[in-house]
Amino acid sequence: MARVPTFDTAQVQQQPTRATELRGVAPDNSGIEQGLRSFQRGAEILVAKEREKADTALLMDADNQLTQWQQKAMYDENGGVYTRKGKNALDVTNQTLEQFDQTQAEIAKNLTNDAQRARYAQIVSSRRNSLSNDLNRYEYNERQNYYGEVEKGQLETSMQGAALDYQDPAKVQAYRAKADAVLASRAERLGLSPEAAEAEKLKFNSSLNSDVLQRHANDDPYTAQKLLKQYEGSMTADDLVRVGGMIENKVDRLQQKAEMAQLRAEARAERTLGKISAQISSGIPATDEMWKQWGSQVRGTPAQAEFNELVKQEVDTQKILRLPIDQQIAAINAKTAKLQTEGGTIADATNLNRLSRAVDASAKMMTESPIDYYQQRLGGDVAPVDLNSPDLGAVLTDRVSAIQGMQQKFGTTVAMKPLLPQEAKQISAQLAEMSPEQQSQLFATLHSAIGDDKAYSGAMQQIAPDSPIRALTGLLAGKQRSMVTNTNWFKPDDVVTSGDVAKTMALGESILNKSKTEKGADGKGASFPLPKQADFQLQLNKQLGNVFAGQPQSYQLAAQAVKSYYTGAAAERGNVSGEVDSGLLREAIKASVGEVVDFNGGKTLAPWGMPGHTFRDIASQRLVGTMKAQGMSDADIATADALTLRQYKDGIYYVMQGQQFKYGTDGKPLMVNVNEDAQ
Structure with missing residues (x-):
C-alpha cells in the first residue's frame, strides 16, 4: 500500500505572487483590425448606395419636369406646337428648342453634384435630339401646307381676276x-x-x-x-x-x-291678246294704262284687228257685270239662246264663253270677298282695318254700308263679309297666338266695331273658315246675352254671359287642339285628364242625339262645341277625374248650343239663352201664326200640336210632320222663326 505523505502545517507558507513576464512576444490583435476594416467598407458602400438613390431620385424629378414642360409645349391647347398651323408654324423648331434649352438649364440648377449633372446631360441630349426630330418633321409638314395655301390663294385670285x-x-x-x-x-x-x-x-x-x-x-x-x-x-x-x-x-x-x-313679228302681240282675254274673263276692269300698253304691243301687227274686237268685248262685259246677278244670268242665257238658234262665228262663241267666265268670277268674288269686289270692280275706296285704331268702328261701318248697297244692286249673291281676305288671314293668325281671354276681348272689339250681327257672323266665317269652333266662340262672344245654366233651391241660379261661354269654349278648344305656338311653348306637354271619347260620346248621344236626327254634320259640329265647353269648364273648376260628369255635360250642351227642349214630343234646341218654357210658348204661337199666314185650313192648323221642329239655324226651324217636312201653301218647306226680332 502506498504511503500518503503528510505535511506539517508549520512547514507550509504562502509565497508572494510575481508578475508574469513575456519576453520577446507582441499581443495578437489581427482579428479585430480586420473586423474594423470590413465594417468601414460596408458603411462606405451603404453611403454610396444612398447617394446613388438620391442622385437617381433627383434626376427622375428633373426628367419629369422636363417631360411636363415638353408635353405642355407640344400639346397645350393655348399656343402649343401642334396648335400652330401653316404660316404660324414657321420657325417653331428653333423657338421651341431655345425654350427647351432655357427650361433644362433652369431645371439643372437644382442638381447638386457632378455625377448628377453628367447623367442629366445625357438625358437632355437624348431628349433634345428626339424633340428636334419631332419639331423638324412637324414644321416641315406645316411649311409645305403653308406653301400650298399660298400657292392655292395665288391661283384662285388669278382665276378670279381673269374672270372679272x-x-x-x-x-x-x-x-x-x-x-x-x-x-x-x-x-x-x-x-x-x-x-x-x-x-x-x-x-x-x-x-x-x-x-x-x-x-x-x-x-x-x-x-x-x-x-x-x-x-x-x-x-x-x-x-x-x-x-x-x-x-x-x-x-x-x-x-x-x-x-x-x-x-313672227306678231308673237308678242299674240301673247298680249291672251292677257287681254284673261283679264276680261276675270271680270276685273283693266286700267287705262294697261290698255295703253297693250295697244302699243299689238300696233302694226295682224293682231290689231282682234285687239279692237276685244276692246268692244270688254265694254260689253263690264256693262253686263254692273247689272244685278239675275239679270247677268238672263243676259248670258239670251246670248246663248241666240247663238244656238241663229248660229254665229267661233269668235262669237269665244266671246260668250269669256263673258260667262267673267260673270262666274264676279259672282264668286261677291260671295267670298265682297269688299274685294267693291274695291276692284266698282272702284270703291276701302280703308284698312286696324284693330287698335279708334277709327275701327267707322271703317267697318262703311264697309257694311258698302255691302248693303251692293246687295240692293246685285241681290243676295253678295255675302255680308266685311273683311278683305288678307285681313281675315292676319286676324286668324293673331287668334292662334292669343289666350282664351285675349280671344274673347278681340271678338268683343270686333262685334262692337261692326255693330251688325249678320256682318259680324260673316266676319267670323272669314276669320275661322277651317275652325268652326273658333267661329262659334266668336259668334257667342258677340251675342251679349246671358243664360241660366243651373237652377238652385237655396242660392241664386248659375248665370253665365255669352262672353263667359265663349272664353270657356276657347279654353277648351286650346286644350283639345293646341296651336303650333302652344305646342312649341310646352313641347308635347301634359295632357288634361279627359273622359274617354267612347264614354263621352255615349253620354252625349243620350242627351243630344235625337235633336239632330238626319243632320249628321250639324250633330258633329254641336258635339265639338259641347266637348270644347266641357273641357274648358272642367279645367276652370279643376275637375281632373277623367270621368264623364253628367251635370257638367248638360250644362255644356245648354251653354254651347242651347237648351234641349221637348216640343210636341220631339226634341229640338231653343235659341241660345232662351229658357225652355219660353221657347215652347213662343214656338207654339209662331207656328200657328205662320200656318195662318200661309192661308192653311183650320184642319191643318188643328194639327199644330202634333208638329215638331227641327233646327235649321239659331232660332229658325223646319216644321216636321213625323220624319217628313211640312210644306206650306207655296210648295216650300214650312219654317218658323222664334227669334225675338222676327215678330
Missing part, C-alpha cells in the same frame, strides 16, 4: 402668266415630273379659260365663239366639250330669236 377682267385681254394674259409662274414653283417644290407639271398647268389654264369664255358668252356668244378657237390648245377635252356646247347653245338661241323676230 375678262374683257381686257392684257390683264387676262397677266393673270395667266402669274399662275404659270406659281405652278412652276409648285412643281419644283413638290418634285413633280415634267409630265405631271404640264398636266397640272393645262388643267388650271383650262379652268381659267372656261371662266373667261362663260363670261363672254353671257355678253356676246359670237365673241365667245371666236375666242374658243384661240383657247382650244390650252383647254382639256372635257372643258372644250362643256364650254363649247354652252356657247353653241347660246348662239343657236340668238339665231332662233332672230329668225322668230323675222318670221
Whole structure:
C-alpha cells in the first residue's frame, strides 16, 4: 500500500505572487483590425448606395419636369406646337428648342453634384435630339401646307381676276402668266415630273379659260365663239366639250330669236291678246294704262284687228257685270239662246264663253270677298282695318254700308263679309297666338266695331273658315246675352254671359287642339285628364242625339262645341277625374248650343239663352201664326200640336210632320222663326 505523505502545517507558507513576464512576444490583435476594416467598407458602400438613390431620385424629378414642360409645349391647347398651323408654324423648331434649352438649364440648377449633372446631360441630349426630330418633321409638314395655301390663294385670285377682267385681254394674259409662274414653283417644290407639271398647268389654264369664255358668252356668244378657237390648245377635252356646247347653245338661241323676230313679228302681240282675254274673263276692269300698253304691243301687227274686237268685248262685259246677278244670268242665257238658234262665228262663241267666265268670277268674288269686289270692280275706296285704331268702328261701318248697297244692286249673291281676305288671314293668325281671354276681348272689339250681327257672323266665317269652333266662340262672344245654366233651391241660379261661354269654349278648344305656338311653348306637354271619347260620346248621344236626327254634320259640329265647353269648364273648376260628369255635360250642351227642349214630343234646341218654357210658348204661337199666314185650313192648323221642329239655324226651324217636312201653301218647306226680332 502506498504511503500518503503528510505535511506539517508549520512547514507550509504562502509565497508572494510575481508578475508574469513575456519576453520577446507582441499581443495578437489581427482579428479585430480586420473586423474594423470590413465594417468601414460596408458603411462606405451603404453611403454610396444612398447617394446613388438620391442622385437617381433627383434626376427622375428633373426628367419629369422636363417631360411636363415638353408635353405642355407640344400639346397645350393655348399656343402649343401642334396648335400652330401653316404660316404660324414657321420657325417653331428653333423657338421651341431655345425654350427647351432655357427650361433644362433652369431645371439643372437644382442638381447638386457632378455625377448628377453628367447623367442629366445625357438625358437632355437624348431628349433634345428626339424633340428636334419631332419639331423638324412637324414644321416641315406645316411649311409645305403653308406653301400650298399660298400657292392655292395665288391661283384662285388669278382665276378670279381673269374672270372679272375678262374683257381686257392684257390683264387676262397677266393673270395667266402669274399662275404659270406659281405652278412652276409648285412643281419644283413638290418634285413633280415634267409630265405631271404640264398636266397640272393645262388643267388650271383650262379652268381659267372656261371662266373667261362663260363670261363672254353671257355678253356676246359670237365673241365667245371666236375666242374658243384661240383657247382650244390650252383647254382639256372635257372643258372644250362643256364650254363649247354652252356657247353653241347660246348662239343657236340668238339665231332662233332672230329668225322668230323675222318670221313672227306678231308673237308678242299674240301673247298680249291672251292677257287681254284673261283679264276680261276675270271680270276685273283693266286700267287705262294697261290698255295703253297693250295697244302699243299689238300696233302694226295682224293682231290689231282682234285687239279692237276685244276692246268692244270688254265694254260689253263690264256693262253686263254692273247689272244685278239675275239679270247677268238672263243676259248670258239670251246670248246663248241666240247663238244656238241663229248660229254665229267661233269668235262669237269665244266671246260668250269669256263673258260667262267673267260673270262666274264676279259672282264668286261677291260671295267670298265682297269688299274685294267693291274695291276692284266698282272702284270703291276701302280703308284698312286696324284693330287698335279708334277709327275701327267707322271703317267697318262703311264697309257694311258698302255691302248693303251692293246687295240692293246685285241681290243676295253678295255675302255680308266685311273683311278683305288678307285681313281675315292676319286676324286668324293673331287668334292662334292669343289666350282664351285675349280671344274673347278681340271678338268683343270686333262685334262692337261692326255693330251688325249678320256682318259680324260673316266676319267670323272669314276669320275661322277651317275652325268652326273658333267661329262659334266668336259668334257667342258677340251675342251679349246671358243664360241660366243651373237652377238652385237655396242660392241664386248659375248665370253665365255669352262672353263667359265663349272664353270657356276657347279654353277648351286650346286644350283639345293646341296651336303650333302652344305646342312649341310646352313641347308635347301634359295632357288634361279627359273622359274617354267612347264614354263621352255615349253620354252625349243620350242627351243630344235625337235633336239632330238626319243632320249628321250639324250633330258633329254641336258635339265639338259641347266637348270644347266641357273641357274648358272642367279645367276652370279643376275637375281632373277623367270621368264623364253628367251635370257638367248638360250644362255644356245648354251653354254651347242651347237648351234641349221637348216640343210636341220631339226634341229640338231653343235659341241660345232662351229658357225652355219660353221657347215652347213662343214656338207654339209662331207656328200657328205662320200656318195662318200661309192661308192653311183650320184642319191643318188643328194639327199644330202634333208638329215638331227641327233646327235649321239659331232660332229658325223646319216644321216636321213625323220624319217628313211640312210644306206650306207655296210648295216650300214650312219654317218658323222664334227669334225675338222676327215678330
